[in-house]
Amino acid sequence: MERSAIAPMPSLEIKRYTGIMDWLTTVDHKKIGLMYFWFTVTMGIVGGALAGLIRFQLATPGAVIETLQAAHLAGGPEPFSLFSNGGGIFGDQDRFNQMVTMHASVMIFFTIIPGFIAFMNYIVPLMVGARDMAFPKMNAFGFWLLIPSAMLMLSSFFVQGGAAASGWTTYPPLSILGHGTKPGQDMWVMGVHLAGVSSILAAINFIVTIASLKVMKWRDLPLFAWATLFVSIMALIATPVLAAAVTMVLLDRNFNTTFTIASQGGDPILYQHIFWFYSHPAVYIMILPGFGGISHVIAAFSRKRVFGYLGMVLATGSITALGFVVWAHHMFVVGMPTWMQYYFQVASLAIGVPTGIKVFSWLATMWGGTIRMTVSMMFACGFLCLFVLGGFGGLILALTAVDYTLNNTYFVVGHFHMVLVGGSVMLLFSMTYFWWPKMSGHFLSERLGKWVFWLMFIGVFIAFFAMHISGANGMARRIAVYYSDFRFSNYLTTVGYLMTFTSACLFFGDLIYSYRRPKITVDDPWQINDIQQSFEWATSCPPPVYNFAKVPPIPILEQIPSHDHKH
Amino acid sequence: MPRVMSLSLALILALLCAHGTAADGPSVVLPAPPSATSAAPESASARIDADVKLFNPDVYRLDDQGSPVFPGHSLFVEPVTEVARQVLSATWFSALVFLPFLILPQVLLLVIIFKFKDRGDGRAPATFLTHHKLEVIWTAIPFLAVLIVSIPTYYVLEFMDDPPKETKDLQVVTVTGKQFAWMYEYKRYYVDPNADEKVCLQSSLDPVNQLQEPLLLTKGRSVSFNLTSQDVTHAWWVPAFGVKKSAITGRFTNVWFTPDTLGVFKGQCVELCGDKHGNMIITTVVVERDEFERYMTLLRHRDDTVPVWNALQPPAGKTVPAGAVAKAVAAFLQKGDSPERQYALSYWMASNFSSIQRVPPPKGSSIAEVLGVAHPADDHLARDKQIDEVIRAKRKQVDELLPALAKSLAALPAAAATPILR
Ligand SMILES: [Cu+2]
Ligand SMILES: [Cu+2]
Numbered sequence: 001m002e003r004s005a006i007a008p009m010p011s012l013e014i015k016r017y018t019g020i021m022d023w024l025t026t027v028d029h030k031k032i033g034l035m036y037f038w039f040t041v042t043m044g045i046v047g048g049a050l051a052g053l054i055r056f057q058l059a060t061p062g063a064v065i066e067t068l069q070a071a072h073l074a075g076g077p078e079p080f081s082l083f084s085n086g087g088g089i090f091g092d093q094d095r096f097n098q099m100v101t102m103h104a105s106v107m108i109f110f111t112i113i114p115g116f117i118a119f120m121n122y123i124v125p126l127m128v129g130a131r132d133m134a135f136p137k138m139n140a141f142g143f144w145l146l147i148p149s150a151m152l153m154l155s156s157f158f159v160q161g162g163a164a165a166s167g168w169t170t171y172p173p174l175s176i177l178g179h180g181t182k183p184g185q186d187m188w189v190m191g192v193h194l195a196g197v198s199s200i201l202a203a204i205n206f207i208v209t210i211a212s213l214k215v216m217k218w219r220d221l222p223l224f225a226w227a228t229l230f231v232s233i234m235a236l237i238a239t240p241v242l243a244a245a246v247t248m249v250l251l252d253r254n255f256n257t258t259f260t261i262a263s264q265g266g267d268p269i270l271y272q273h274i275f276w277f278y279s280h281p282a283v284y285i286m287i288l289p290g291f292g293g294i295s296h297v298i299a300a301f302s303r304k305r306v307f308g309y310l311g312m313v314l315a316t317g318s319i320t321a322l323g324f325v326v327w328a329h330h331m332f333v334v335g336m337p338t339w340m341q342y343y344f345q346v347a348s349l350a351i352g353v354p355t356g357i358k359v360f361s362w363l364a365t366m367w368g369g370t371i372r373m374t375v376s377m378m379f380a381c382g383f384l385c386l387f388v389l390g391g392f393g394g395l396i397l398a399l400t401a402v403d404y405t406l407n408n409t410y411f412v413v414g415h416f417h418m419v420l421v422g423g424s425v426m427l428l429f430s431m432t433y434f435w436w437p438k439m440s441g442h443f444l445s446e447r448l449g450k451w452v453f454w455l456m457f458i459g460v461f462i463a464f465f466a467m468h469i470s471g472a473n474g475m476a477r478r479i480a481v482y483y484s485d486f487r488f489s490n491y492l493t494t495v496g497y498l499m500t501f502t503s504a505c506l507f508f509g510d511l512i513y514s515y516r517r518p519k520i521t522v523d524d525p526w527q528i529n530d531i532q533q534s535f536e537w538a539t540s541c542p543p544p545v546y547n548f549a550k551v552p553p554i555p556i557l558e559q560i561p562s563h564d565h566k567h
Numbered sequence: 568m569p570r571v572m573s574l575s576l577a578l579i580l581a582l583l584c585a586h587g588t589a590a591d592g593p594s595v596v597l598p599a600p601p602s603a604t605s606a607a608p609e610s611a612s613a614r615i616d617a618d619v620k621l622f623n624p625d626v627y628r629l630d631d632q633g634s635p636v637f638p639g640h641s642l643f644v645e646p647v648t649e650v651a652r653q654v655l656s657a658t659w660f661s662a663l664v665f666l667p668f669l670i671l672p673q674v675l676l677l678v679i680i681f682k683f684k685d686r687g688d689g690r691a692p693a694t695f696l697t698h699h700k701l702e703v704i705w706t707a708i709p710f711l712a713v714l715i716v717s718i719p720t721y722y723v724l725e726f727m728d729d730p731p732k733e734t735k736d737l738q739v740v741t742v743t744g745k746q747f748a749w750m751y752e753y754k755r756y757y758v759d760p761n762a763d764e765k766v767c768l769q770s771s772l773d774p775v776n777q778l779q780e781p782l783l784l785t786k787g788r789s790v791s792f793n794l795t796s797q798d799v800t801h802a803w804w805v806p807a808f809g810v811k812k813s814a815i816t817g818r819f820t821n822v823w824f825t826p827d828t829l830g831v832f833k834g835q836c837v838e839l840c841g842d843k844h845g846n847m848i849i850t851t852v853v854v855e856r857d858e859f860e861r862y863m864t865l866l867r868h869r870d871d872t873v874p875v876w877n878a879l880q881p882p883a884g885k886t887v888p889a890g891a892v893a894k895a896v897a898a899f900l901q902k903g904d905s906p907e908r909q910y911a912l913s914y915w916m917a918s919n920f921s922s923i924q925r926v927p928p929p930k931g932s933s934i935a936e937v938l939g940v941a942h943p944a945d946d947h948l949a950r951d952k953q954i955d956e957v958i959r960a961k962r963k964q965v966d967e968l969l970p971a972l973a974k975s976l977a978a979l980p981a982a983a984a985t986p987i988l989r
Contacts, residue, residue: 094842167839173816174799174840262817268800269815302683303692311702333802334813335820338728342721349713353706356668360705363675368693370685384676392669395661399716401723402658404811405651408802408837474806476837479845 027136028545032143033122034439036114039146040428041508043110046154048501050103055494057082057096057480066484083480093480097165098184100478102153104168105188108286109195110150112420115428116289117202120228122439124206126536127222129215131547134208142201149194156187164188167478169275172249172260172268179253189250196239203232203239215535215551222534223306226313227292230320234281234288237324242278245271269334276327284323286420288316290427291358294380297434298362300528301377302369308361315354315361322351332403341400348398352391359388374526375449379430382457386422389461390415393468408478410486411471418464421500429456429507437525441541442514448506455503463496612966615910615917622862623781623918624831625850647828647853650727651809657723661716668709727810730823731789737823738790740782741767744801744814744836747843748772751782756863758870768866773919774873781850784826785859791823799841805834805851813838826853868911871899875912876919879961892964913966920958 017025026032061067062081083096125133133139156163161182166175175185210229214221221229248259248271258264260271299306306312329348332341362384371377393415397403406412429452437443470489475482482490523529524537539548646652731737739754750771757765770780784790794803796814803822804811810822826832836847854862878895899912 092842093845097839097842097844165842171800171838177799177841262815267817269818303685304694305696307695308697308702310697311706331813333811334815335818338725341728342717342724345720345724346713346717349717350710352668352713353709356709357702357706359672360701363672363679364698364701366676366679366683368695369683370690370692371680371683372685373680381676381680385673388669388672392665395665395668396658399657399661399720401654401720401727402661404727405654405658405806405809407811408804474834476804476835478839479835481845 027132027140029121029125029133029136029139030439030542032139033118035143036118036121037439040111040115040118041511043106043114043150044504045508047103047106047111048504050099050106051497052501053082054096054099054103055497058482058490059494063481064484064487065481068481094165095162096480097167097478098157098163101164101167101188102157105153108168108282109192110146112286112424112428113199114146116286119293119431119435120206120289123435123536124225124228125209125213126539126543126547127225127534128210128213129535129548129551130209130213133205134213135205138201139205142198142205145194145198149191149198152187152194153191156184159183159187169279170246170249172252172271175249176252176260186250186253189246192246193243196243199235199239203235206232207236220533223295223309223312224289224292224534227288227316230316231285231288234320234323235285238278238281238285241274245274245278248274272331272334273328276330277324280327280330281323284319287424287427288319290424290431291316293431293434294362294383294427295365296532296534297376297380297430298365299531300434300526301372301374302366303372303531304365304369305531305533306361307364311357312361315357318354319351322347322354326351329398329403332400333407345398345400349395352395355391359384374433375444375446375453376430376433378450378453379426379433382453383423383426383430386418386426386457386460390418390422393418406471408476409471410467410475410477413477414464414467414471417467422460422464426456426460436514437520438536438541440514441520442517443520443525444514445510448510452503452507452510455499455506459496459499459503461496463493463500466490466492466496615913618861618914619918619921621854621858622783622852622865623921624852625778625781645807646809647807647826647830647832648809648824649827650824651807653723653726654809657720660719664712664716668712730791730821736788738785738788740790740792742792742794742803742814743797744794744803744840745797746799746841747846748779749782749803749847749849753863758867768863770866774870779848779850781852783859783862784851784853785856786829786853787825787827788856789823789825791821793819793821795819800838801836801840801847802838803834803849804837805832805849807832811837829853829855864907865911865914868908869915871902872912872915875899876916879916879964913962916962920962
């Protein structure tokens, strides 16, 4: 604590470069955070556009099996279809599979995970009263690794055979096929490796930063910092396992190993277990930071301190722990012993308990407050509504017997989009509206923001609820053509997509325009410093390079008499 | 916001209800075939047509409006197995137990937003930070709900994973996935029951048109699957049966169920398996026991009928060489001329002609062109009728040859039954 009280660190104040070179060489966590942020926005647009192409295909007349067959029967021209061309009644959906794979990969590895890292990078050192991350250069390196990673993945569309087309889950033996002739899958693996290294470096950095540079005691650590800590532990443990899984694919493809080739003693299920050992925790890596962030938003705009601080921390911790022992609920249908399936069912359901604690604690935080319905708060409420809805679907899916029917249908797709877009993305928007004044020194428009929120909220609800309906009716996922029974629900999803996309465009425009609004001159534009547990509002907007001229006034916390330390 | 939320609840309930009730039902709808003008006995031909419709329901025609009729194409059917019914009731039960955790937060959220909105009246916010009793309650009650749900779902799971002990009448099928078709091997039904090395009856892609064939099941008879794969991972799924299992290379996975309703039940492959993944459609037909046995008999003789079919199908633009069909039929009968074999030949010719209508013709042409029918492009009915006439004439060719040839073969002394045609 006292260590941070030393004199300003001069080295950080020396500017060697200006302009673009400054951004390229910076090790300042705020600049890196902003670069993460803009990287996320860019990749969000790319991933959203890929989703648009998928929705476009599924809205074409050529996506309906009956229409296709009727045309064949009549000998007429083939009905228009974006990705399914030639190759018989149902066409060749390879391009479509590439879109599906890359949409998922871009959204997971380059949008949602770095999106939260953007805030963790920018806000967490400020929150805990540090001048920078513990390892600033490593921080910069971690960010710059993402650029070649994204370039590798996206440029694979233009190589022979196109991009990876085996889904983001990359199940062998499908992902082993085409080795030597289709380098797209190899580029995908390399991209994942680079993104993984970036994740691991960031995780180490956050853990060390929080553990050693915080000025408060553990019991006063802000919830966003707690969430960052838990997520980093998760990423640190899980990401190497993902690397192991995709390395097996790479080796099987290129070096004649037989990890997953059954005829030579391997086992494709081995890959699935290893892959999901990472990818279930990844689900929490994609939402826990937001859980932490929204605690600050809800507290701030309810003018109350967070309810049940200890419960919140413990709940986050138990989600982290339980997150590692439920992976096989993604693979109930591969044929495991009954007791094992049952174990994975009960463990998965059990995660609902700490999640419920968090939801009820947020509601209790709002209870009795004086609630200001800012756009940030609207997104927080929208998150609560949609996340609970998505979580309900998750509870149903966790039941093994039911999963035998719903596994790999659009019900699953609807579920994870409801919790990732209705959850994580809403959280990212909420956090952006909350912290953008701090990060850029400019407000985002509250008036336009209401449009952004309502379009997105309704759009997300329509799009992904309709997906649940498609799935419950029996529509399989990852198909480019479907029976006409699913036409209506697919059109609904496309309508929802268009609303969400419009909302994202409005937001993007506002983001750019915000730089032309007047500069914020106060430290605490939301006037919430007295109820926040953190220090980011105790410095200017945006903060100076060194963050704080002296150690932030710790008494902020002591001013609140009722903070309960007893348990 | 309130409207949206109540809408969401209404839709959830609608969804749950829909899962239980709405269903097209697995009906087999095919327009009645135009009456044949042939001299062949009407009943025999009609019986064959009925069997083709029964055993190969994927065949389709155009209805009066010119749009295709797909028998039982709806994936959304009522459960027709005990397994699926138990799953459905488990879903209902769990949804009801969990429903409060869906509704309560939404209601609370609405109440809070309206009750505690800052109206600028200077009301001071509350300052409480914990409430131990409440926290214990909202930890304990969800935990209890998890336990409550876990008990009945365990028994469903155990039921699903535990195949029937009585295996004497169990129908065993080996299901093998491959890009992009399913291969069904009917265990204990042999091509030649007397052979030393018994080969099981199989159906996969039909040999003449390379289209996925249906899986035949018997009403009320338990079936057990051994699933495996030849290349990549697939997954076999028919919603009405409530089962789904991956087909994985180097392993056998198992499911069992007892279909208890007659009809056509559809499904598809649900594990991404390549560029024609959407093509791996599954059709199952649940029939009566005697119909199933009849189909097995038909399958037993199918391979022998292929030369006859080839004789009937000259390369495009050429005519059938005189006597070729008669030669092929004679060769078929020489291997055995029992009534069941004769029936099999007639059946497969009819079936092949029907399934040819499922084949996507080469780009820019139509089935009518493939069959050499000069069709009026805008008159579906007239064109369909012409197609039917061509097919009927071709079938008649075979049907008429059968009895005469069979009779002459039977008249030959046993010693003379050496190959007369090769
Ligand atoms: Cu999971
Ligand atoms: Cu498949």
